[in-house]
Amino acid sequence: MKSFLEIYDFGTQTSRTVWQTPDHVEAPNWSPDGSFLVFNGSGLIYRLDLSEDAQPVRIDTGFATGCNNDHGISPDGLLLVISDKTETGKSCIYTLPIDGGTPQRVTEEVPSWWHGWSPDGSRHAYTAVRDGTFMICTCAVDGGNEIQVVGGGGHYDGPDYTPDGQWIWFNSDREGGMQLWRVRPDGSDLQKMTDDERVNWFPHPSPDGKQVLYLAYEEGTEGHPADREVELRLMPAEGGAPRTLISLFGGQGTINVPCWSPDSGSIAYVRYART
Known part of the structure; x- marks a missing residue:
């Protein structure tokens, strides 16, 4: 499958391909200083400097060679x-130096899939399954002190903090269809933020706190599959009508994790070739 790592610029309202490969890659993160992207492919993590003609370089993750697309960079970089x-044997969260090194285990229980870092750098937000139940949890940056923020019947996924740390956005089908929600980090004030015919996943608040980017599947889609006609949509951070930013062939791997540039002027995403 051919993958295109792309950047959409809000100023020019255009996308450009910064790298392409015949292999399958997923889930770009943007570094806090804006100079590089991190993404995964075939269980490994790569860094792509955003300089002309740069090529990806593998980050040494030690024994961890079964990485999925749930990864990110700390606020301090x-x-x-x-x-x-x-x-x-099941997804577990680890941290390591940004330039590579030995992973240090964070979550005691598995499975745990990372999705967001609190803006003060003190906590992780992640999807977990405990005793067969999906939930959104947080824990201290170095592990321990796991707190269930929200959970129950249905699927819960994609938690990401707002830049002021006051909310955690996520997606859930707790009321039937997969829609976007937000909740306070202490589990209070749960609010449904979308309610439409689309199947909505992976909300990412912009660093300036004004907008939320998310992935919208066609009505009736089950789960979050790859190789689908999807839309990247944008909505006001306080709620309101979304607008379609990009229509593309993608899905799983397109924007699973935080992907905004630090100045909120661009987003990074993966598009796949139609076969």
Whole structure:
């Protein structure tokens, strides 16, 4: 499958391909200083500097060679967080230096899939399954102190903090269709933020706090599959009508994790070739 790593610029309202490969890659993160992207492919993590003609370089993740597409960079740019199953058999969260090194285990229980870092750098937000139940949890950056924020019947996924740390956005089918929600980090004030015919996943608040980017599947889609006609949509952070930013062939792997540039002027995403 041919993958196109792309950047959409809000100023020019255009996309450009910064790298392409005949292989399958997923889920770009943007570094806090804006100079590089991080993404995964075939269980490994790569860095792509955003300089002319740069090529991806593998980040040494030690024993962790079964990384999925749930990874990110700490707000200070010093740490990489990954979700990997090599050691535990199910997705487990680890941190390591951004330039590579030995992963340090964060979550005691598995499966756990990382999705968001609190803006003060103190906590992780992640999807977890405990005793067969999906939930959104947080824990201290170095592990322990797991707190269930919200959970129950249905699927819960994609938690990401707002830049002021006051909300965690996520997607859930707790009322039937997969829609976007937000909740306070202490589990209070749960609010449904979309309610339409689309199947909505992976909300990402912009660093300036004004907008939320998300992935919208066609009505009736089950789960979050790859190789689908999808839309990247944008909505006001306080709620309101969304607008379609880009229509593309993608889905799983397109924007699973935070993907805004630090100045809120661009987003990074993966588009796939139609076969």
